[in-house]
Amino acid sequence: MKHIFLYGPPGTGKSTVGKQLARNLKLPFIDLDRVIETNAGMAIPHIMEQQGESVFRDLEASALKNLADEKESIVALGGGALLRDENRAFAESYGKVILLKAEVNTLLQRLNTDSNKRPLLAGDMNIKLSSLLAKRAEHYSSFPMLIHVDGKTAEQNVRQVQVALGRHHLSAMGEYDAIVGRVSNLTNFPMQNPIIVTDVNVAKFHLEKMQNLLQAKFIIIPAGEQHKNLETISLLWKAFLENGLDRKSTVIALGGGVLSDMTGFAASTYMRGIAWVGVPTTLLSMVDASLGGKTGFDLPEGKNLIGSFYPPKLVLADPHLLGTLPEAELISGMAEVVKHGIISDPELFNLCSRGLDWVKDNLEEVVKHAMAVKIKVIEEDPYEKGIRAALNLGHTVGHAVELVSKFMLRHGEAIAIGMVAEAKYAARIGLAGVGLVEAVTESFKALGLPLQIPEAMPREEIIRAMRVDKKKNVNAIRFALPVEIGKVELVEVTDLESVLE
Numbered sequence: 002m003k004h005i006f007l008y009g010p011p012g013t014g015k016s017t018v019g020k021q022l023a024r025n026l027k028l029p030f031i032d033l034d035r036v037i038e039t040n041a042g043m044a045i046p047h048i049m050e051q052q053g054e055s056v057f058r059d060l061e062a063s064a065l066k067n068l069a070d071e072k073e074s075i076v077a078l079g080g081g082a083l084l085r086d087e088n089r090a091f092a093e094s095y096g097k098v099i100l101l102k103a104e105v106n107t108l109l110q111r112l113n114t115d116s117n118k119r120p121l122l123a124g125d126m127n128i129k130l131s132s133l134l135a136k137r138a139e140h141y142s143s144f145p146m147l148i149h150v151d152g153k154t155a156e157q158n159v160r161q162v163q164v165a166l167g168r169h170h171l172s173a174m175g176e177y178d179a180i181v182g183r184v185s186n187l188t189n190f191p192m193q194n195p196i197i198v199t200d201v202n203v204a205k206f207h208l209e210k211m212q213n214l215l216q217a218k219f220i221i222i223p224a225g226e227q228h229k230n231l232e233t234i235s236l237l238w239k240a241f242l243e244n245g246l247d248r249k250s251t252v253i254a255l256g257g258g259v260l261s262d263m264t265g266f267a268a269s270t271y272m273r274g275i276a277w278v279g280v281p282t283t284l285l286s287m288v289d290a291s292l293g294g295k296t297g298f299d300l301p302e303g304k305n306l307i308g309s310f311y312p313p314k315l316v317l318a319d320p321h322l323l324g325t326l327p328e329a330e331l332i333s334g335m336a337e338v339v340k341h342g343i344i345s346d347p348e349l350f351n352l353c354s355r356g357l358d359w360v361k362d363n364l365e366e367v368v369k370h371a372m373a374v375k376i377k378v379i380e381e382d383p384y385e386k387g388i389r390a391a392l393n394l395g396h397t398v399g400h401a402v403e404l405v406s407k408f409m410l411r412h413g414e415a416i417a418i419g420m421v422a423e424a425k426y427a428a429r430i431g432l433a434g435v436g437l438v439e440a441v442t443e444s445f446k447a448l449g450l451p452l453q454i455p456e457a458m459p460r461e462e463i464i465r466a467m468r469v470d471k472k473k474n475v476n477a478i479r480f481a482l483p484v485e486i487g488k489v490e491l492v493e494v495t496d497l498e499s500v501l502e
């Protein structure tokens with residue numbers, strides 16, 4: 002079984018971060034030093050004193066190897082646990098190693114207040130620690146997954162680790178994991194009588210591999226928003242029946258947001274609800290649509306008018322699947338990613354501003370960051386009673402522009418336009434800080450996203466569309482407006498004309 006190993010110099014907070022990470026991911030926590038002490042029947046300082054470091058390292062190596070048979074756990078390692086090549090090889094083949102790194106001053110502060118006895122640092126802690134760090138500098142910096150813990154709270158460091166791993170457990174609406182990984186990880190997830198639902202485009206590239214992997218049956222539906230309707234839902238219900246799905250079966254949604262919205266809805270209603278798993282294949286669905294449990298379909302009167310809150314049992318986002326996504330779809334998905342950056346992740350926003358080529362080369366990092374933002378918001382407010390409305394940034398104007406364009410503009414293109422318009426409005430009313438509009442427009446330009454409402458698009462129609470959008474109260478519309486990169490505020494607006502000035 003694969004573990005998550007936390008490693009690094011003494012004082013980096015491996016145990017504190019490890020315990021919280023284990024709670025967040027609903028996994029067991031193992032402190033390897035405590036295991037060694039239990040096995041030896043004495044405290045580490047005594048082992049060192051009475052038997053020497055080499056015996057301690059032998060005990061450490063054997064405690065580590067015993068983890069091979071343990072179920073997946075978060076493991077905090079001693080500061081020198083992977084110095085031996087065999088230990089490192091073991092840890093890297095039985096899991097992922099995250100290295101926590103800190104400046105010497107941070108470590109000194111923490112260690113001075115730490116009551117744990119650390120035999121290797123006995124005496125003048127400053128000198129001992131500096132020399133230990135110098136000796137192990139090359140070793141520590143050779144681990145590729147590295148987290149800087151200086152100046153951050155334990156909670157922030159846990160979050161950094163989760164983003165780096167692409168690992169989350171959601172529990173505000175249903176209990177499920179959201180993972181950035183490889184589709185091959187799906188074989189670790191127990192599924193009865195699985196069936197894959199995919200669309201004609203995705204099927205061409207990814208169905209065969211998935212089918213071979215899961216030995217599953219499949220259903221192919223037409224692609225595109227124009228098919229996100231009751232007719233396709235009926236087609237799914239009938240196909241579920243024909244394929245003998247019962248209440249214990251699992252449906253796997255392999256596709257973009259259109260497909261997962263419909264598959265999730267069909268699963269939520271078939272036999273009063275059967276399990277479904279999301280395997281998103283567009284950037285937008287990886288960082289947005291597949292997360293949060295909203296499922297549904299469109300009516301001729303409007304988008305997503307029928308739906309349910311029905312979370313999946315697992316979301317597995319494999320960025321490799323994006324290799325076949327048309328570039329225009331990728332760019333469109335980037336609008337939601339930038340939006341997540343503006344809402345609460347300035348680092349993500351800065352990464353996006355490096356432009357499309359950088360994004361294409363670093364899709365895994367982009368997906369991991371953006372997924373974490375959405376998860377944080379929906380865990381706080383799963384049923385959109387408050388802060389989840391922040392995710393509507395750019396959507397009030399954007400949805401209307403999308404609608405008036407008769408869907409000639411892609412969703413992401415329309416919301417990029419919406420975000421620029423809303424940022425300009427926020428600047429005009431003195432809410433947005435200096436330079437925000439420029440930062441947002443520069444970022445969209447670098448990604449090839451549009452900035453302006455098309456000249457020919459009648460402003461009255463956009464305003465009318467904003468008013469009839471299903472989520473809005475007719476008198477005042479609640480906008481999520483940017484204040485600075487990393488912060489939005491919800492603001493009631495009555496004078497809609499002023500938003501489009």
Ligand SMILES: NC(=O)c1ccc[n+]([C@@H]2O[C@H](COP(=O)([O-])OP(=O)(O)OC[C@H]3O[C@@H](n4cnc5c(N)ncnc54)[C@H](O)[C@@H]3O)[C@@H](O)[C@H]2O)c1
Nearest residue numbers: 202224257258259260282283285286289290295322325326
């Ligand atoms: N449930 C939610 O919380 C939520 C949130 C945001 C958006 N949505 C919904 O998501 C939908 C938009 O989703 P989308 O942008 O993913 O669009 P989409 O599902 O229509 O996919 C876009 C196009 O890309 C194709 N495609 C998908 N993956 C591919 C791949 N890997 N390789 C090649 N082609 C591929 C699809 O067949 C389709 O033609 C909208 O209906 C929107 O309402 C839902």
